[in-house]
Amino acid sequence: MSLKLYNTLTRKVDEFRSIRPGEVALYTCGPTVYNYAHIGNLRTYIFEDVLKRSLGWCGWKVKHVMNVTDVGHLTSDADSGQDKMEKGAAREGKSVWEIAGFYWQAFKEDLVRLNILPPDVWCKATDHIAEQIGMVKALEAKGLIYRLEDGIYFDTGKLGDYGRLARLDVAGLQAGARVDLVQGKRNVTDFAVWKFSPKDSKRLMEWPSPWGVGFPGWHLECSAMALKYLGEQLDIHCGGVDHVAVHHTNEIAQTESITGKQWVSWWMHGEFLTMGEGARMAKSEGGFLTLQALIDKGYDPPAYRYFCLNAHYRQQLAFRWESLDSAATAFERLRNRAIELRQAAAANSAGTADAQTASSGRLADFREAVEDDLNMPRALAAMWGLLKNSKLPARQAWADLLDMDRVLGFGLETIQPRKIEVDADLAARVEKLIAERTAAKKEKNFARADEIRKQIAELGVELKDTPQGPVWRKL
């Protein structure tokens, strides 16, 4: 049980130790369900999945909580007064609740398609309004909040170490702030813990509170739900790097103000997937790639997972189609190799002592990579080392591969050959051509055979002659 992890709090890689022996309380920031997740979001969830699997693989029992932000919060168009949820609802002519339900479901499906294990607890912000109001009350009792026209704000100036996580230079922020100052805020870094509904319009989502009708500030939900499900101290809290400076910093401020204890031992952040051609992938900017878009282009979701695992989680990764192609090819080889190995293993007897040794060497490399701050590129290298080792008895290699897959999460145990939906019409045409070609081959009329193969290729079908006869598949 030795695992070294980078901690944003200390900016160092340290050996992970849980608060309670053998158990890990893990909180990961979940999606705001007003639209589909884009592949950049998904990269972060893949990283968190690898973290969670690695903890389990190293022997910890993990309790994982993930929130779902279904409360509308403000868009970046500060003056519009509309929030993302309501905007999504207006766009699609549905209620905010329908929107939230729909995209949450879509998100869950993405997780399944990427072999991301679901959390033990899903918690929705709107199911925890009372807890959030309770936190504001607690903050009020400590004299840490103040009231402005549009909401109740947290006074960050009262905290000595505000911004410790992000190492914020608060003075510097004030000097160079390019954030529009809310009128009356005492510090640039102050943030809303409760927002009032606009006087002239009724929001679709709003709740009464001791301070007035409105809705909770965004940062509050994670604090409230993490406290509820994981207690006052938890081991690891994750999210995207963009959350370091604001969201997580504010979560810490609120939570630790209330409990008086260090809340989170380990903060971990996944780096961004960037779009090669300058365009940034952001939900709020309209154009973004979803997992479904990749599928529509013919990629299998685990190929995207492979693409992500090929780079370290703390490294920015530029999305390029050719890089994805490269990952997709590698993943197909892995899939085929795994299927062969599974079949061979079923027929094979256990290995010799020598083979056992060779095998444990590979596993040792793999373990070292995992334990070194989740170095998946190295872990994949170890996996290929195992697959390339033809001396290893199949049963042994298969057992080791499955063990590695507990971390990698490609679902190799039950993986099936890639199949692409083909309509019956096309299938019939291809079969007919193949029959003709087989006949031509029998007569040694290879020119004719090649011509037919060309015709088949024009239908977007790849034809292979195997010892078992011709095999085809739609590309």
Next chain:
RNA sequence: GGCGGCAUACCCAAGCGGUUCAAGGGGACGGAUUGCAAAUCCGUUAUCUCGUGGGUUCAAAUCCCACUGCCGCCUCCA
């Protein structure tokens, strides 16, 4: 303006003081196999080299400084 990161072969990407002066994947090329292909297997593909220029050190891709280029955050974007 503040904070942070990155520059390694054709591409992606590990390595972060010596113990391999550089993993793995993709691609390309050569060979085996094939009627020819595909798939598969074997081999080759950074050796005045790790953006450039200095420095530290017995020793640097790995540490320090400068420069250049790129990227991200500081907006309720993962």
